[in-house]
Structure formats: structure tokens, C-alpha cells
Amino acid sequence: GKWEAFHYNGELKSEEYYEPDYFMKNMWDSLGNPLVQNGEGDVKLFYNNGALAEQGEYHNGRKEGMWLGYHANGQPYFEEFFNNGRLVQGRSSTLEGQ
Numbered sequence: 001g002k003w004e005a006f007h008y009n010g011e012l013k014s015e016e017y018y019e020p021d022y023f024m025k026n027m028w029d030s031l032g033n034p035l036v037q038n039g040e041g042d043v044k045l046f047y048n049n050g051a052l053a054e055q056g057e058y059h060n061g062r063k064e065g066m067w068l069g070y071h072a073n074g075q076p077y078f079e080e081f082f083n084n085g086r087l088v089q090g091r092s093s094t095l096e097g098q
Contacts, residue, residue, distance in 0.1 A: 022085060062085025
């Protein structure tokens, strides 16, 4: 069915569907600006301190291509590569670099 998620300020963050398959329909930033519309868009998500948390693209409602994530201090956290919403490969590291 349909799932809705909300930002800390109460603004709608996303509309996702899980039947029959996963589909990210719409996503907005905390100010209500669209990031994903009808399954298409570039996403940049941020920590409350303003630091970039993760970035990537949605195509046909699924993650596609390279997604990058960062710890709250800006250090790299993960690199993931998606093909039609499926994780093909990825790696992550702790704050200590492991």
C-alpha cells in the first residue's frame, strides 16, 4: 500500500507505494520543494545541521545509478550503485575509516 513519511517540522517528505513493487512516487524537502515527481528526480537529503547526508537519482520510482552518503561531519559514509532499484554493489565506512 501507500506509505507517507514526514519531516521533523511536520511537512510531508514522501509518498511511497509497496504494491505490487516498490515505487517512490513523490518526495519533497522540508520546505515543500519537490525532489521527486511521479517517480523522477534528483535527491539531496541533509542533516539538521545542514550537512549533506545523501544524494542520488530516482528513475521510474526506483533508485538508479550512484548514490553517495556522508556522515554528519561530511566524511564519506557510503557509495552504492543501483540498477532499476536493486543494489548492485556498495561499500561503507565508519567515522574511523573502517
